Amino acid sequence: MIDFVRGRVIHWETEYVVVDVRDIGYQVYTPNPYYFAKSDEAVTIFTHHHVREDATLLFGFATREEQSMFRKLLDVSGIGPRVALGILAGGKPEAVAAAIQQENIAFLTKLPGIGKKTAQRMILDLKDKLDALPAGFGGAASGLVLDDVFGGGVAASAEGGTVWQEAxxxxxxxxxxxxxxxxxxxxxxxxxxxxxxxxxxxxKALQQLFKG
Structure with missing residues (x-):
């Protein structure tokens, strides 16, 4: 099991980064490649080593919380690594955990690839398992109000229309x-x-944010 990789990002695409670790390039799929690509220094990426019959893949995360939530999501029937990655691209781990604990199906169904039935399975399978996440994570999630995640004027601005508001x-x-x-x-x-x-x-926005 590869738990993390540390090296310099030498290439990135919209779905993955390539990390140079002692002259070996590891392709790591991540929710937000631009986060790692911003740094010219060595980065640490916490990984999940996924092995299947036709491929061996690395999925990577900026924090232990993301890594843990990803692994929890894989325990849900109907959620594979690509869907789990999309969920973390659409919501912070603490927001996803809070939605599960609060049984907030409306929030969960806004995440990429998640319909009502899958959201219900997430709640059924994970609501009682979030305490197994890193210390303090589950407690922080249970006290999180989801309006705080998307509040603070983020969704309130009408400039740019509905598409920009959702993005x-x-x-x-x-x-x-x-x-x-x-x-x-x-x-x-x-x-x-x-x-x-x-x-x-x-x-487009992520590319602009990466440029600073």
Whole structure:
């Protein structure tokens, strides 16, 4: 089992980064490749080593909390590693944990790849297991109000229309501040196609956020 890798990111795409570890390049799929690509120094990526018949894959995370939540999500029937990765791309671990503990199906079904039945299975399978996450994580989640995650003016701004509001909420869940998102939108708004999708707009915004 590969628990983490440490090295310099030498290449990144929208779904993964390549980490140079002693002259070996590890391809690591991660919820937010741009987070690691921002650094010119060596980074530590906590990993989940996934082995199947036709592939051996590494999924990577910035924190132990993300790593633990990813592994918990894999225990839910119908959730594979790609869907679990998408969930963490759409919401912070503490927000996902809070939604599960609060049985907030409306929040869970906003996450990528999650329908009502899967959300119900997440609650049924995981609600009593969150205490097994890193110390203090479950307790923090139980006290988290989900409005706080997407509050603070993030979803309140109407500028950019519904598509930008949805993209902004997802980006806020990745940890970007309202000020950072405002700057990104200011740089992007005159170049965005009116028919752009939420996913495509998120990718453009992430590229802008990476540039700073």
């Amino acid at each position: 902004r909420e997802a980006l806020a869940a990745l940890g970007y501040t309202a000020a950072e998102l405002d700057r990104a939108w200011h740089s992007l708004k005159n170049t965005v196609d009116p028919d752009i999708t939420v996913d495509a707009l998120m990718k």
